[in-house]
Amino acid sequence: MHRAVRCMVPGQPDMAARPILVVGNANLDVIIGHLDQWPERGTESFFAHGDLRVGGSAANTALVLQRLGARSGLVSARGDDFAGEAIGRAFDGPLDRVATRAGATGFTIGLLHPDSERTFLSSLGHLGDLDADFFCTELDGLPLDGTLVMLSGGFAMPALMKGHRALQDWLRARGAEIAIDPGWPDGDWTPDERTLARDWIAGCDHLLVNDKEAAALAGTDDAESATATLAPWLDAEATLVIKRGAKGATGHSNGRTLHASAVPAQPVDTVGAGDSFNAGYLDALARGMPLHERLKHAVAVAGEVIAEFPRTSSPLGTTPESVPA
Template identity: 25%
Template sequence: MNELDQKGVLCVGRVYCDLVFAGLPHMPKLGEEVYAESFSAHAGGGAYITAAYLAAAEQPTDLCAFLPHGPIGSFVQNDLNKSGISKTYTEEADASWGTQLTVAMALNDDRAFLTRRGGAPIPDSFDRAINDPTIQHLHIAELATLLEAPTILERAKQAGLTISLDCAWDESAMDAGHVRELIGEVDLFLPNLSEFRRVFDVAGEIEFFTSEMSNWATKVIVKRGADGATLFHKAYHISAPALPCAIVDPTGAGDAFNAGFITAWLRGKSDQEALAEGNRFAASSISSIGGATGAAMIKKTGS
């Protein structure tokens, strides 16, 4: 890899234990029970999953997060130890915060989540991390993390880092009055289509929103599932189709897309090439159960 490829990425956000139920006949309803064909437990959360795919693409990657403790935490630690992600800036969560976990229910090409958060969003090691000379880019995995710790933007900018931000579905975060102002401070914003519509209060065909997005210096990359992805930047938009593949579990596909796009962007690729890489990483994710399991495919095939 050349010098450009060596830009280190710091992923910040909450780390969860994902309990993944796949092969559901339909989503459960109150008062009823459904049976899944498979179950597995994995390290999860956007910060970890994106970091795992970045590491698989040989992008130097650090995780800045609290790690779960106890029996649940062992799943997270085992996956993290195998991922190639640096744990230099991770800290163990306080036991009094309780367990951070997500129940993910995968149905065909979509999924639903039930999540429990707890404790602080970012450890004190953040300031040491952003001043690490090997780190040049900050990825914030959840909009809620930014709202809980808004000063991380200015601190990262003062350290000379470029910044990307995922959304993650959180109604209170997306509806916050100053959320667009914060989004305007990052280099890349990567919501899925539902999140994009909620944050920007838009409806209709996505391609018609070029004029509405023309005043944004931030590149807005909208993840559209089976319809691929669309990028808005100032007065133009471009799209790239999804790659055909068998859908096993869509959990974490958006986080994998983030890693593909960020890797290409940091390496000076065009927007079209970055969208294509994002879609390639997403296809690897949905082809296996567990948000970061498909990272092994990226590592095997190369970045």
């Protein structure tokens, strides 16, 4: 049996697909590497790779959705400096809502390591006071009924943490389908942060976390056992997705667990790999594709993005129709 597909040009909006809104953090990313050990204090080091670009979990996902031709937008904020101006230029579409806040734009230094791992050092800047009321104000007036809404980077916005579930409920009451990727809390997981995250998980339709986040949340050593712990925390019809890097991705829904292998890639810059995966997943979901095809499309998109350096804004060649069955 063959599924009918729509042909489309990468980067061109597919108007038959559902709209997608990405809600969360946008900041400046400073990427350098590769770093195998911390430099001696008081010295200077030079690196072969360096990039200065718009970033943040939500913005990374929204940028890749642009490149995929999704009907999408970013709901976020920026500071009133040069970095904020760059964010504003990147998101000026009909579904984008990026408010200007007084003060410096937050930024993240991403350190690339030779084993494809990365480490982040961040300054919150304008992100420090973005709360649920701010996002409700910015979302008001946007089409929400039937829209896919991705809440991304909740732990990067301290003022949002207590109101995160209230924002989810506000969106659901307006007909939105909710996906979340909470990110990693400052430092490490505390009992309070696990309790918050569990409340968020119970109020979403799609949970997308990487293998380390899944294990930390579940208190287990590996992604396989984390699935058994986390799945009951979700609504019966919700979907759990665990991003596993070079091992691909695992999805669990309606009592079934599926796996998609990673596409062979030569990773150069893995900053935003999970955010790119999220974009591929949402893109396929917006087009009505089943879970296994969403996973395959997501790992293919992430593989294409992390092989780039520096990042570009050109259309991506990976489409759901181009991923092997």
